[in-house]
Amino acid sequence: MANLLDxxxxxxxxxxxxQVTKAMKMVSAAKLRRAQxxxxxxxxxxAKMRAMLENLASQTAEDFxxxxxxxxxxxxxxxxxxxxxxxxxxxxxxxxIKATQAFLKEHADxxxxxxxxxxKGRDFFRRQRPLAAEFIGLTGKGSVFFEEAVQIARERLVxxxxxxxxxxxxxxxxxEFKSVLSQRVVIEQLLPIAQETGEEGQPEAQRDYIFxxxxxxxxxxLLPRMVETQIYRALLESIASEQGARxxxxxxxxxxxxxxxxxxxxxMNRIRQAAITxxxxxxxSGAAAL
Numbered sequence: 237m238a239n240l241l242d243x244x245x246x247x248x249x250x251x252x253x254x255q256v257t258k259a260m261k262m263v264s265a266a267k268l269r270r271a272q273x274x275x276x277x278x279x280x281x282x283a284k285m286r287a288m289l290e291n292l293a294s295q296t297a298e299d300f301x302x303x304x305x306x307x308x309x310x311x312x313x314x315x316x317x318x319x320x321x322x323x324x325x326x327x328x329x330x331x332x333i334k335a336t337q338a339f340l341k342e343h344a345d346x347x348x349x350x351x352x353x354x355x356k357g358r359d360f361f362r363r364q365r366p367l368a369a370e371f372i373g374l375t376g377k378g379s380v381f382f383e384e385a386v387q388i389a390r391e392r393l394v395x396x397x398x399x400x401x402x403x404x405x406x407x408x409x410x411x412e413f414k415s416v417l418s419q420r421v422v423i424e425q426l427l428p429i430a431q432e433t434g435e436e437g438q439p440e441a442q443r444d445y446i447f448x449x450x451x452x453x454x455x456x457x458l459l460p461r462m463v464e465t466q467i468y469r470a471l472l473e474s475i476a477s478e479q480g481a482r483x484x485x486x487x488x489x490x491x492x493x494x495x496x497x498x499x500x501x502x503x504m505n506r507i508r509q510a511a512i513t514x515x516x517x518x519x520x521s522g523a524a525a526l
Contacts (some may be wrong), residue, residue: 240511243504254461255494261486262322264479268416269441270379271476273467275413282469285462290430293455302452303397304429304459308404312347314368314396315339315424316467317361317476318410319354321376326485328411328419329356332349335421336361349403351392353471368392375475387470393467394460397427410470411477417484419477426466429459 252265293305317336319329336357340348349368354359358370369392397403406427411419 239254240507243500243507244452247330247504250493250497250500254490255498257486257489257493261483261490264483264486266470268476268479268483271472271479272387272413274379275472275476278469278472282465284438285465288331289455290459293429296347298511302455304394304427306462307326308401311402312349312402312404313343314349314351314393314403314406315395316351316353316406316408316470317357317394318408318470319352319357320474320478321355321372321374323356324485325424326488328478328481329354330474331419331421332409332411333357333360335423339409340406347400353388354474354511374471380468380475381469382468385471387463387469389467390460394428394463408467408470410474411481412473413476413480416480419481422473424466424470426463449498480488 247260259369274485315336317332318334318369323329325415333356336350340350350361350365351369351371352361352367354370354375355372362370374384393406397406405425407425409421409423412422414420
């Protein structure tokens with residue numbers, strides 16, 4: 237049985253851990269508020285821009301072609317995985333890694349290039365396969381600038397897809413923020429950009445658009461910007477999900493530490509009471525012998 241000194245040391249250690257987890261919960265709560273505001277502000281613009289361009293693409297002439305719109309084969313994929321740079325966020329990274337593994341297994345017959353954004357995804361997959369590119373430090377600071385998303389989208393997405401005609405599809409895997417307690421893993425195809433279609437595969441009811449510039453000029457400017465916006469939104473969703481998952485995990489850790497402290501304190505009191513009772517019995521027995 238552990239002595240009183242060992243139990244006191246363990247209680248002190250658990251209390252120190254509890255202070256750390258409580259502080260991390262408060263920090264994540266503060267970061268979550270800012271991240272949640274950014275996500276809420278970015279979602280309508282990203283969704284409306286994508287819907288408008290998909291509908292607009294369905295109205296172009298049949299002889300018009302753009303590299304980001306043209307459907308290609310189904311053999312070479314490029315997959316962007318967005319994870320966190322830090323741990324202690326529950327099953328956030330594990331769920332993303334499992335979803336990526338399932339995607340790779342499902343498309344094992346394809347040639348897949350993997351790009352990781354975040355230290356956790358990079359550390360896991362670089363031991364299993366070569367990475368096409370890696371980015372670290374974007375999500376760890378709790379926020380991301382639009383210019384950073386633009387750089388990734390232009391260099392690793394738009395330019396790569398435009399110049400390499402053998403690259404067929406581009407996907408992004410990230411965690412979509414629902415609430416503090418709920419995050420959903422999303423696998424989204426970014427390129428080629430799908431045209432808006434109905435249930436029968438036909439274009440949806442067309443809206444009345446007036447082309448003031450040639451379609452090539454309009455799509456040449458708007459399609460890359462749409463891809464940049466989608467990457468930016470995915471990064472914001474991932475950051476908010478990470479902070480929500482860390483806040484939940486640290487709250488649970490703080491509560492578990494409190495329960496462990498109560499259990500250890502009760503055990504310590506029992507041992508101390510048993511020692512006092514034993515000493516009293518020894519004194520009484522000695523007095524009776526005299």
